Amino acid sequence: MNENVNLVFASAAIARRNKRYIVWFYLLNLAFAHFGASAFSDAAHNILDHSLYADKLLHGFNLGVFTELLTRPEFGAMPSATHPAIMFAVVFFLASLVFMPGVLLGYASDHRLPRDEFFRACGRNVWRFVRLFLFFAIIAGIVAGVLFGGLNALVTAADKTSNERLPFFTQLVGTVIILLLLTIIRIWFDLAQTEVVLRDQPAVRKAIAAGFRRTRRNLGRLLGSYVVIAIVALAILVAGILLWYAIVPPASVLGAFIVGQAMMLLLLAMRFWQRATAVAFYVREMNQPVVENVRAIPTFAASMAP
Amino acid sequence: MCARLTVVCLLVASLAMSTYAQTGTAEGLAIPATTSAINSAAPLSQRVVAYDMDAKYNAKAHSLDASETLTYHNLTGQPLDTFPFHLYLNAFQPISTWVREGKREATRGQDFEKWDPKSFGAEEIKSFEVVGQGDFTNQLQFVHPDDDNNDDRTVMQVHLPKPIPPDGYVQFKIKFHDQFPETLERTGWNRDFVLGGQWFPKVGVWWHGAWNCHQFHAYTEFFADFGVYDVKLTVPQYEVVGASGIEVGSVNNPDGTKTVAYHGDDIHDFAWTASPHYLIYNDTFQSSMGTVKLRIMMQPAHWGQAERHALIAKQTMERFDRWYGPYPYKTLTIVDPEPGSQAFGMEYPTFITAGSSWLMPQGLLLPEGVVEHEFGHQYWYGMVATNEFEDAWMDEGINQYTEAKVMDSIFGPSTSTINLWGITAGEENQDRLFYESVAALDPIAKNGWQYADNNSYGGITYGKTALILLTLENVIGEDTMRQAMHTYFLRYRFTHPTKEDFLKTIEEVSGKDLRWYFNQAIYGTQVLDFEVLKISSVPVEWYKEDLQEKPGVTEYMDNVWIHRKEDFVIPVDVEIKFDNGDKVREHWDGQDRWVRYAYQKKAKIESVEVDPDHKIYFDRNNFNNSRTEEANSAPARKLANYWMCMSQFFAQMLAWWLV
Numbered sequence: 001m002n003e004n005v006n007l008v009f010a011s012a013a014i015a016r017r018n019k020r021y022i023v024w025f026y027l028l029n030l031a032f033a034h035f036g037a038s039a040f041s042d043a044a045h046n047i048l049d050h051s052l053y054a055d056k057l058l059h060g061f062n063l064g065v066f067t068e069l070l071t072r073p074e075f076g077a078m079p080s081a082t083h084p085a086i087m088f089a090v091v092f093f094l095a096s097l098v099f100m101p102g103v104l105l106g107y108a109s110d111h112r113l114p115r116d117e118f119f120r121a122c123g124r125n126v127w128r129f130v131r132l133f134l135f136f137a138i139i140a141g142i143v144a145g146v147l148f149g150g151l152n153a154l155v156t157a158a159d160k161t162s163n164e165r166l167p168f169f170t171q172l173v174g175t176v177i178i179l180l181l182l183t184i185i186r187i188w189f190d191l192a193q194t195e196v197v198l199r200d201q202p203a204v205r206k207a208i209a210a211g212f213r214r215t216r217r218n219l220g221r222l223l224g225s226y227v228v229i230a231i232v233a234l235a236i237l238v239a240g241i242l243l244w245y246a247i248v249p250p251a252s253v254l255g256a257f258i259v260g261q262a263m264m265l266l267l268l269a270m271r272f273w274q275r276a277t278a279v280a281f282y283v284r285e286m287n288q289p290v291v292e293n294v295r296a297i298p299t300f301a302a303s304m305a306p
Numbered sequence: 307m308c309a310r311l312t313v314v315c316l317l318v319a320s321l322a323m324s325t326y327a328q329t330g331t332a333e334g335l336a337i338p339a340t341t342s343a344i345n346s347a348a349p350l351s352q353r354v355v356a357y358d359m360d361a362k363y364n365a366k367a368h369s370l371d372a373s374e375t376l377t378y379h380n381l382t383g384q385p386l387d388t389f390p391f392h393l394y395l396n397a398f399q400p401i402s403t404w405v406r407e408g409k410r411e412a413t414r415g416q417d418f419e420k421w422d423p424k425s426f427g428a429e430e431i432k433s434f435e436v437v438g439q440g441d442f443t444n445q446l447q448f449v450h451p452d453d454d455n456n457d458d459r460t461v462m463q464v465h466l467p468k469p470i471p472p473d474g475y476v477q478f479k480i481k482f483h484d485q486f487p488e489t490l491e492r493t494g495w496n497r498d499f500v501l502g503g504q505w506f507p508k509v510g511v512w513w514h515g516a517w518n519c520h521q522f523h524a525y526t527e528f529f530a531d532f533g534v535y536d537v538k539l540t541v542p543q544y545e546v547v548g549a550s551g552i553e554v555g556s557v558n559n560p561d562g563t564k565t566v567a568y569h570g571d572d573i574h575d576f577a578w579t580a581s582p583h584y585l586i587y588n589d590t591f592q593s594s595m596g597t598v599k600l601r602i603m604m605q606p607a608h609w610g611q612a613e614r615h616a617l618i619a620k621q622t623m624e625r626f627d628r629w630y631g632p633y634p635y636k637t638l639t640i641v642d643p644e645p646g647s648q649a650f651g652m653e654y655p656t657f658i659t660a661g662s663s664w665l666m667p668q669g670l671l672l673p674e675g676v677v678e679h680e681f682g683h684q685y686w687y688g689m690v691a692t693n694e695f696e697d698a699w700m701d702e703g704i705n706q707y708t709e710a711k712v713m714d715s716i717f718g719p720s721t722s723t724i725n726l727w728g729i730t731a732g733e734e735n736q737d738r739l740f741y742e743s744v745a746a747l748d749p750i751a752k753n754g755w756q757y758a759d760n761n762s763y764g765g766i767t768y769g770k771t772a773l774i775l776l777t778l779e780n781v782i783g784e785d786t787m788r789q790a791m792h793t794y795f796l797r798y799r800f801t802h803p804t805k806e807d808f809l810k811t812i813e814e815v816s817g818k819d820l821r822w823y824f825n826q827a828i829y830g831t832q833v834l835d836f837e838v839l840k841i842s843s844v845p846v847e848w849y850k851e852d853l854q855e856k857p858g859v860t861e862y863m864d865n866v867w868i869h870r871k872e873d874f875v876i877p878v879d880v881e882i883k884f885d886n887g888d889k890v891r892e893h894w895d896g897q898d899r900w901v902r903y904a905y906q907k908k909a910k911i912e913s914v915e916v917d918p919d920h921k922i923y924f925d926r927n928n929f930n931n932s933r934t935e936e937a938n939s940a941p942a943r944k945l946a947n948y949w950m951c952m953s954q955f956f957a958q959m960l961a962w963w964l965v
Binding site for chain 2: 081264
């Protein structure tokens with residue numbers, strides 16, 4: 001238990017020490033979402049800016065009027081608003097994939113990682129991370145597919161009973177269990193990614209095997225830490241929504257923006273906290289001065305030298 | 307002698323009359339003049355039918371065997387030798403018109419590709435006897451008056467060799483077997499629940515010189531004559547039963563069943579329900595005709611919402627009683643049907659089904675809306691018994707209008723549907739959404755089954771009717787409209803009025819010729835869309851090179867163009883606001899395609915709004931009804947911020963799980 005608590009606090013310290021990563025990723029997230037929302041924003045401005053009817057959306061949120069807005073032909077089809085948002089979400093995912101090795105290296109470092117080392121780590125590991133992602137997608141996809149299929153069958157069976165709450169709670173409990181199992185797979189691959197970056201392990205399958213072994217041996221400790229952080233994230237989400245509802249006047253665009261962005265920033269920080277947990281665990285597990293090893297990795301220029 | 311003969315003749319005549327009054331015909335048939343189920347000492351309707359039924363429900367097979375004795379009083383003024391009957395449950399078979407229409411439009415809540423034959427419904431006549439004329443079981447014919455579907459078996463007809471004379475009676479003794487479908491169209495079984503709707507052979511209505519007995523269509527409802535119902539239902543003893551009318555007896559049988567007897571006066575249909583799970587919440591409402599017993603049959607998981615159901619029922623009944631007229635029946639049964647069944651939101655005389663879920667926050671006014679709506683049908687279908695096949699709008703649409711009035715009066719106009727966590731919506735919003743997507747497809751006045759599709763049927767009969775009546779209220783005044791509705795109800799309750807009966811009543815009460823409105827709104831497909839085409843404020847001395855515009859000093863040529871984009875013509879007010887605070891109201895007759903208003907003032911136009919008092923509810927696009935000179939980007943920025951936050955969250959979750 002103490003080890004668990006130590007791990008959570010140690011990783012929180014790491015994430016806090018390297019909060020610039022969170023800020024950069026947040027700005028990236030914000031910028032991409034801004035681009036993703038631009039089509040929606042343009043259409044809304046076009047219809048609402050000179051209309052008094054828009055007041056029903058400013059001083060309150062009339063769902064009927066909002067739906068009328070979405071169904072106006074001049075607003076355009078919904079895919080024209082949703083597709084950019086989805087595309088930029090994918091771009092954010094790719095950016096995370098590319099830059100995460102630098103973050104992991106930074107987390108393992110006992111000093112502020114120089115920019116060139118950060119990007120060098122990103123460059124060296126990009127293809128490895130793509131392969132890790134593919135392995136993760138296959139394994140998690142199969143597991144999620146089978147489990148959600150089973151859950152669906154359970155919910156269908158529960159739906160045939162007269163207990164109205166049963167399907168809902170079956171769905172809820174089943175989803176939580178599946179998310180826990182997927183979290184275990186996520187931990188496994190987080191450790192594999194850490195192994196790849198900190199050991200400069202080019203053999204991705206070896207890293208996956210090592211990640212699996214470490215996850216299996218320390219499942220309770222790691223899962224406990226990840227779940228605690230996930231609960232904090234959920235609490236932030238709920239508190240943020242309540243705060244938004246309680247203190248932000250309906251017409252305050254700035255207030256809504258500030259509360260909303262604070263929520264997004266903190267949510268993002270939670271995932272980085274989990275990442276830091278994986279790194280902190282890995283470093284402790286290896287019980288060796290990893291950073292020195294990392295520094296010993298030959299740079300691209302050095303490897304090309306005669 | 308002469309005096310003695312006169313006395314004898316009078317005696318014979320009075321004896322004959324008293325016999326006729328008691329029995330109606332020489333065969334001793336009559337429609338009972340009972341009043342035990344109503345708060346009235348005399349019958350309220352001209353009773354045409356008396357149904358006496360004895361039904362035994364097989365809960366395992368979801369089937370029912372019953373005998374029906376139907377006494378029919380020929381009030382048509384002419385001999386009748388043909389009688390059509392509805393066999394509605396035969397609609398739930400693959401070859402029926404109901405399924406063909408449903409399949410055509412992928413509606414009716416059933417994936418017909420995966421439809422299990424065990425879930426079909428059927429209504430089979432085992433024997434059919436006409437008292438005094440013999441057995442006609444083998445002479446029954448299926449007819450299909452509305453289409454060319456020879457396979458449809460929802461209407462059967464019997465031809466009698468001896469016509470029934472005017473004012474004569476005929477009695478049918480029918481034995482039938484029902485196989486209930488897995489709930490469809492608000493009838494049938496789901497798990498151990500059953501709702502018996504449209505479950506017995508029901509005679510058509512002689513209306514405007516002909517039989518009116520339509521097939522069961524995918525989105526039309528029903529039409530029947532008033533009368534008396536005496537129904538005995540035999541069900542397993544563990545069932546909790548509810549039905550139309552009043553309960554008059556309950557007996558436990560030695561075979562583990564019980565027989566519950568019901569009686570209904572001045573009603574035109576009879577529905578019932580049974581489930582072992584119902585919990586009963588009793589309440590009363592004091593109507594202006596007497597006490598009404600409210601029997602609310604709740605699902606156990608919804609028990610906490612029983613008071614919500616009772617409260618909205620009483621609030622609605624109080625408003626209907628005060629605004630339109632009294633509810634004369636002694637009972638109202640409100641059924642909270644099996645969750646997941648397609649039995650929610652249906653009306654039968656003195657019996658309605660609501661709809662809820664175990665998770666139903668107070669601000670989500672779904673149970674309230676459904677209870678209000680279905681109770682409203684007690685007036686616009688139950689008592690003012692309109693033809694729902696041909697004039698669906700007179701029930702659904704008028705009821706949608708009164709729903710808006712009642713719900714708005716209780717919960718507020720902008721919050722009468724949703725008022726939850728800052729998200730709001732009112733009845734009018736809901737009706738506008740119904741209407742807008744189908745605005746020009748069909749007129750209101752159209753046979754229900756001949757609408758373009760299910761969406762048009764819903765959008766026009768419900769949404770458009772409500773919107774045009776709300777607008778009409780602003781044309782003739784709210785008090786006048788309420789008086790017109792009151793007059794219409796009192797004049798046509800317990801009858802089968804036509805659309806013109808309704809429209810003429812409004813014209814009569816308002817004292818206005820409203821044909822210009824009805825021809826477009828009821829009989830036409832015209833659509834309304836006003837827009838502020840453009841506004842301009844140009845300095846009068848624009849030609850001066852050294853012109854410096856100063857507020858309150860510089861004089862402007864102010865022009866406003868209003869455009870009627872579509873073809874519905876209606877007068878409208880226009881309000882022009884200037885930047886010095888002045889306001890000008892114009893009244894445009896709307897006849898031309900556009901109008902321009904010109905002013906010369908020491909002020910620029912700040913904003914223009916068509917219909918500033920929001921009297922017109924069916925303008926297709928409210929966003930273009932106004933225009934401000936200065937842009938206010940706050941509403942769009944607010945929505946864009948919401949959208950951006952959701953996009954960020956989605957992107958984070960994607961990256962959270964995949965990287």
